[in-house]
Structures are given as structure tokens and as C-alpha cells.
Amino acid sequence: EDQVTQSPEALRLQEGESSSLNCSYTVSGLRGLFWYRQDPGKGPEFLFTLYSAGEEKEKERLKATLTKKESFLHITAPKPEDSATYLCAVTHPGGTSYGKLTFGQGTILTVHP
């Protein structure tokens, strides 16, 4: 069964303390991996899409990387406003699963001032 696992479940950082979130997947024939940010009471917001191993994308203090089995979301010098739940999701290969999307359980990030 295709699985997406995120770790850690929760992460508490001090402002300025850099760290990484992990998303590992077992979907074969990955067509795309997405990272989203979700604030309490709101729908997830798109951050990045990665398609192939070795690809990297950056946005402000966030950098996403992809290998054949996992993705990392690196947070450099985080600020309290980076506190949120971070979700990764993978799209399935073609055939009968085309269009299916599997999310990980998310990592709850809290950044203290």
C-alpha cells in the first residue's frame, strides 16, 4: 500500500534555530510531491512542487529537496510566524490511480520567540 510518512509529528524551535522536516513515501512511479502549509482553522496553502530526485526549491526561509524515497523541508532561521502544520502530499502514477493524492499526517511546527 502506498504510504506517506512525515516526521517528526511535532517540532518546537526557538526563533532562529534552523531545522528540517521529513516526508518519506513508498509510492512507486512518483509523479509529483507537494508541500503545503496549514494554519489553524484554514485550508492548506501551497508551498512547493517537486518532480524529480535532486530537485530543490526555495521560498524565503524554506527550502524543499527531493530524493528517490523522501523529501525534506529545511527551515532556516525560523520566525514565530512560521508556526503552522506542514503537510506533504504525493501524486500517484497513471492508470487507475491517476488523479489520486495521498497526504502525510503533517508536522506541527511551533517557533518560540
Next chain:
Amino acid sequence: EAQVTQNPRYLITVTGKKLTVTCSQNMNHEYMSWYRQDPGLGLRQIYYSMNVEVTDKGDVPEGYKVSRKEKRNFPLILESPSPNQTSLYFCASSLRPVSSPLHFGNGTRLTVT
């Protein structure tokens, strides 16, 4: 403003009373999908639609129905709700099913007593 609109935001109902959660997008997106979010289980895909009159089951379709008669609308129907369908529901849309990021609505919190 480009958006996905879900209604209602909050709904409390009783077991067995049919209900519909509406979802509408104004971005001319082909792909739409429904998710439920439960603590510890993350976002799970219920149904998705690649285009008008084309719908497919996600990972947790039991107890739900959908229809896609128009491109902009994708209602979620619970014909006989049960307490285990108490959850936070999100509708989302994207231009393409695999390569485009999802735009999420603000969610519908459903309680079935």
C-alpha cells in the same frame, strides 16, 4: 478573487439525515476533490473529479457521494450520515490533476450526533 468556496462552514446534524456540502470554484479548474481531516490521520481523499461528469473514488469513499454536472461545482453528499463521519472536510481544485497545486476551501466542520 480566485477562490474555492465551501458551504456551510459549520454543520451539526443527526444520524441518518441527508445533507449536502457545496463546493464552488471560480478559476475554471478541471480537477476538484474532497478530503476529510481527522486528528492523527491527516488529510484523506474521499472523491476526486478530473472533469465534468468524471468522478473517481479516493481512499475513503464509503458513505459519500459526489457529482460533477458543471465545471465549477462539486458537491459532497452524505445520504445517511453516521457519527464516524464527524470530521473537518475540505474541497480543493487545481488546473491539472498532477502537475498543478491544489487550492483549498476554508473547510466545513461537520458533527453528526
